Amino acid sequence: MNDSVLTPERILAAAEDVLRRYGPGKATVVDVAQALGVSHGSVYRHFASKAALRDAVLRVWLERMMAPLRAITAARSSPPTRLRNWLSALREAKRDKVLGDPELFATYSALAADAREVIGEHVDHLMQQLATIVAAGIKSGDFRQVDPAATAKAIFDATSRFHYPGMAHLWADPGEDAAFAQLLDLLLTGLAAAPAPAGQMPAVASGTRRKTVRPD
Amino acid sequence: MNDSVLTPERILAAAEDVLRRYGPGKATVVDVAQALGVSHGSVYRHFASKAALRDAVLRVWLERMMAPLRAITAARSSPPTRLRNWLSALREAKRDKVLGDPELFATYSALAADAREVIGEHVDHLMQQLATIVAAGIKSGDFRQVDPAATAKAIFDATSRFHYPGMAHLWADPGEDAAFAQLLDLLLTGLAAAPAPAGQMPAVASGTRRKTVRPD
DNA sequence: TGAATGACAGATTTCAAATATTGTCATTTT
DNA sequence: AAAATGACAATATTTGAAATCTGTCATTCA
Numbered sequence: 001m002n003d004s005v006l007t008p009e010r011i012l013a014a015a016e017d018v019l020r021r022y023g024p025g026k027a028t029v030v031d032v033a034q035a036l037g038v039s040h041g042s043v044y045r046h047f048a049s050k051a052a053l054r055d056a057v058l059r060v061w062l063e064r065m066m067a068p069l070r071a072i073t074a075a076r077s078s079p080p081t082r083l084r085n086w087l088s089a090l091r092e093a094k095r096d097k098v099l100g101d102p103e104l105f106a107t108y109s110a111l112a113a114d115a116r117e118v119i120g121e122h123v124d125h126l127m128q129q130l131a132t133i134v135a136a137g138i139k140s141g142d143f144r145q146v147d148p149a150a151t152a153k154a155i156f157d158a159t160s161r162f163h164y165p166g167m168a169h170l171w172a173d174p175g176e177d178a179a180f181a182q183l184l185d186l187l188l189t190g191l192a193a194a195p196a197p198a199g200q201m202p203a204v205a206s207g208t209r210r211k212t213v214r215p216d
Numbered sequence: 217m218n219d220s221v222l223t224p225e226r227i228l229a230a231a232e233d234v235l236r237r238y239g240p241g242k243a244t245v246v247d248v249a250q251a252l253g254v255s256h257g258s259v260y261r262h263f264a265s266k267a268a269l270r271d272a273v274l275r276v277w278l279e280r281m282m283a284p285l286r287a288i289t290a291a292r293s294s295p296p297t298r299l300r301n302w303l304s305a306l307r308e309a310k311r312d313k314v315l316g317d318p319e320l321f322a323t324y325s326a327l328a329a330d331a332r333e334v335i336g337e338h339v340d341h342l343m344q345q346l347a348t349i350v351a352a353g354i355k356s357g358d359f360r361q362v363d364p365a366a367t368a369k370a371i372f373d374a375t376s377r378f379h380y381p382g383m384a385h386l387w388a389d390p391g392e393d394a395a396f397a398q399l400l401d402l403l404l405t406g407l408a409a410a411p412a413p414a415g416q417m418p419a420v421a422s423g424t425r426r427k428t429v430r431p432d
Numbered sequence: 433t434g435a436a437t438g439a440c441a442g443a444t445t446t447c448a449a450a451t452a453t454t455g456t457c458a459t460t461t462t
Numbered sequence: 463a464a465a466a467t468g469a470c471a472a473t474a475t476t477t478g479a480a481a482t483c484t485g486t487c488a489t490t491c492a
Contacts, residue, residue, distance in 0.1 A: 144405075150394075150398050151398070153395055153398065154395065154398040154399045154402045155402070157377040157378075158374040158375075158377070158399055160376060161373040161374070161377070161380075162373075164377075164383070166380075166382040166383065167376070167380070167382065178366075179369055179370065179373055182366050182367070182369065182370040183370045183373055185370075186370045186371075186374070186403065186406040186407070187374070187402065187403075189360075189405075190403060190404075190405040190406025191402070191405075194410065
């Protein structure tokens with residue numbers, strides 16, 4: 001098992017493996033070291049504590065999960081479509097994980113419970129992406145004039161039901177798809193620029209109506 | 217303690233007391249019986265099992281919490297206002313409970329975790345009330361033509377973040393009020409009847425525009 | 433005769449002793 | 463000299479035997 005030099009990367013990979021095999025409660029630093037054929041003292045040369053190792057593993061996992069979302073954020077489809085796709089992708093990523101391998105999902109949920117800081121950063125990243133899409137929608141005239149950051153948070157909050165791991169126990173229900181679609185419709189309607197608002201308009205130059213129609 | 221005859225009501229009251237004092241994990245049927253000055257066998261004459269007793273206590277507690285919501289549902293203010301008040305009241309009821317007495321809240325959350333059926337009924341009741349308000353809003357012309365039941369579910373889902381006990385750990389945050397207000401605005405905008413819809417309208421007789429303006 | 437009791441079997445919980453883990457660091461290895 | 467080791471103290475977890483609890487029911491009580 002002692003292939004090359006001991007690097008943080010090799011330790012991370014081994015840790016992920018051990019975690020997958022043993023579960024979150026039982027995986028020990030000694031196990032990880034053993035998997036690498038080294039003493040557990042060596043692991044502490046690269047990670048300050050078990051918590052630090054745990055955080056690093058979690059970060060890798062979250063990063064992997066976020067990759068498709070980044071792509072959607074940067075896509076060229078219309079902002080409303082992008083928003084729909086992004087939220088659907090977030091939901092499906094979690095849903096597939098929890099339905100596909102409940103144990104592993106539970107493992108990572110357990111990790112996450114003790115890694116508030118990492119989760120905080122993660123959520124911040126997600127909301128920044130949402131805000132980007134919302135801002136694009138305002139610019140294109142598809143969305144009302146709203147505060148992108150605050151609205152991003154509202155959208156994230158509103159969809160928690162479908163992506164927050166603590167609610168995973170509801171995700172196997174048959175009505176879930178319909179409920180999610182219903183919610184998306186409600187949110188997008190709330191976000192849409194009023195076609196011809198009779199009366200009060202936000203006090204902003206309304207020169208940015210929807211200009212181009214892009215393929216969805 | 218052996219005042220009058222043993223009734224389900226007296227047992228319920230004692231059970232609630234014991235639960236409050238001992239916590240959810242430690243309260244035993246023997247404790248409840250002891251508090252009443254009877255043998256535990258007598259309790260089983262009135263409740264088939266500890267689970268049944270637990271369910272009954274939970275039902276009483278939930279019923280008490282729902283009372284103000286019923287009042288709001290039946291109020292005479294405009295449907296949008298009623299919806300706002302109802303959702304705010306739901307949020308505040310839970311928030312006050314969890315911030316006011318975290319232990320007791322944890323106790324009841326623990327009960328709830330093993331009483332899916334009772335919780336299911338409870339949620340159904342809540343959604344029915346929401347649907348009533350939504351239907352009223354459609355009738356008054358304040359809301360778009362939507363399916364009241366499906367929309368009630370969407371609204372309930374969208375606000376889970378602020379009333380689902382599993383998310384209580386977020387409720388002490390200072391930004392919570394603003395976030396909730398933001399979400400309410402987004403939902404109510406999404407629900408509002410378009411002032412002058414340019415183009416596609418639902419295939420429904422649109423003879424029910426907002427007729428009267430009531431005091432909010 | 434209907435309500436209450438308490439002994440009982442089986443299941444669950446508790447608690448303290450035994451074991452394992454984390455994190456450090458003086459020593460060994462390469 | 464940098465990397466790795468493993469003995470060690472402090473902490474956390476596991477374990478299993480004893481105690482407690484749930485739910486039943488034959489018997490007692492009023």
